[in-house]
Amino acid sequence: MVSTDFGFDECIERRGTSCYKWDYDSRITGHTGLLAFWVADMDFRTAPAILRRIGKRLEHGIFGYTGRPKSLDDALTGWLERRQGWKARKNEILEMPGIVQSIHMLIRELCEPGDGVVIQEPVYYPFREAVKGGARRLVVNELRRGKDGRWKMDLENLATQIAECGARLLLLCNPHNPVARVWEKEELLRLADICREAEITVISDEIHADLVFQKHQFVPWLSLPKESLPQSITLVSPTKAFNIPGLNIAFAVFSDQKLRRQVHGMLETYGISKGASAPLNYAAAEAAWRESEDWLDSMLAYVKENDDLVRSALASLLGPDSIAMLEGTYLEWICVAGSLKEEETVWNSLLDAGVWLSRGSQFGMTGTGFLRMNIACPRSRLEIGLDKICNVLRA
Numbered sequence: 001m002v003s004t005d006f007g008f009d010e011c012i013e014r015r016g017t018s019c020y021k022w023d024y025d026s027r028i029t030g031h032t033g034l035l036a037f038w039v040a041d042m043d044f045r046t047a048p049a050i051l052r053r054i055g056k057r058l059e060h061g062i063f064g065y066t067g068r069p070k071s072l073d074d075a076l077t078g079w080l081e082r083r084q085g086w087k088a089r090k091n092e093i094l095e096m097p098g099i100v101q102s103i104h105m106l107i108r109e110l111c112e113p114g115d116g117v118v119i120q121e122p123v124y125y126p127f128r129e130a131v132k133g134g135a136r137r138l139v140v141n142e143l144r145r146g147k148d149g150r151w152k153m154d155l156e157n158l159a160t161q162i163a164e165c166g167a168r169l170l171l172l173c174n175p176h177n178p179v180a181r182v183w184e185k186e187e188l189l190r191l192a193d194i195c196r197e198a199e200i201t202v203i204s205d206e207i208h209a210d211l212v213f214q215k216h217q218f219v220p221w222l223s224l225p226k227e228s229l230p231q232s233i234t235l236v237s238p239t240k241a242f243n244i245p246g247l248n249i250a251f252a253v254f255s256d257q258k259l260r261r262q263v264h265g266m267l268e269t270y271g272i273s274k275g276a277s278a279p280l281n282y283a284a285a286e287a288a289w290r291e292s293e294d295w296l297d298s299m300l301a302y303v304k305e306n307d308d309l310v311r312s313a314l315a316s317l318l319g320p321d322s323i324a325m326l327e328g329t330y331l332e333w334i335c336v337a338g339s340l341k342e343e344e345t346v347w348n349s350l351l352d353a354g355v356w357l358s359r360g361s362q363f364g365m366t367g368t369g370f371l372r373m374n375i376a377c378p379r380s381r382l383e384i385g386l387d388k389i390c391n392v393l394r395a
């Protein structure tokens, strides 16, 4: 029995808050009044402890320049150890701007124009934008989809590509958005071998680390044996798991002090080495990591039941292997078409029917024919959306 104490069934009106997910439909799609299953934030109110801490801070009424409290660093390292099972030392950590912004800056810092940066598509599309925007050479190592619908890294192809055209950096999405994979230790170890031998620095984006289901085990990149790792940076943040992405905050953990010093120097160059000076964001992050584990567990159980619902509604229409197993994230990855044209037709028909999902090809051409569906929403809203989706797929 899932606890309903946290009100996950409540349909909270988000329109009118200028949120991307609900307020931008006519601007982006030309349709109005859409049910939104696209952007990766949840339609759930965040954890009560987070609201309480922000409220307490608000009551104080003065929001002057603010350093990051030491207690927040303890909360972060405590969380990583307790929940994710790895030790990050406080002197290995830096506060960063949001994860996307950090990736943009790190690409510019760690490689020169023209250097190769590997991404594994289909992947969160800002990765591609960050590489292209920085005029670095995009090296795409496409993920492969097995017959059972499970996606894997193509490590042989990666090794060949690197041998042929070289690369300086690899952006790892761990767990992987989209395709909902939680990478296993063996896969990560093989990836680490390839990158270490080729002297490729790895940036592991672990924003989805705490969104992992049942038998799957999240393996933090920096928890791999030190001797197997290349130079590495892991990016962590509480914003995705606790649904506070508008309270931007992120941290980097480094494999070595030299790299940490280099990145600290980069932050100094941009005048941001002292952190965000964001008292409400600090309060929210600390409450997330210290006091909100029960909310997170209940939310995951609720989303898992949503996942069961999606599977039972769509499997008979599309076939059981059409929906990737939801190992992690709250983003279903659903095969609906065989070509770009068909994908576009299905997506447009869904908009006509009043539902808005993300197109697979947005995450790279390997994602062609898929839709990404955000299921972190109240059950009743999901049911209405699924009815509409099934009607379109049946037509």
Ligand SMILES: Cc1ncc(COP(=O)(O)O)c(C=O)c1O
Binding pocket: 040, 097, 098, 099, 100, 101, 124, 173, 177, 205, 207, 208, 237, 239, 245, 249, 250
């Ligand atoms: C893999 C991944 N990284 C980063 C982000 C966004 O991070 P931030 O809001 O800190 O820039 C997202 C948001 O969906 C994501 O899926």
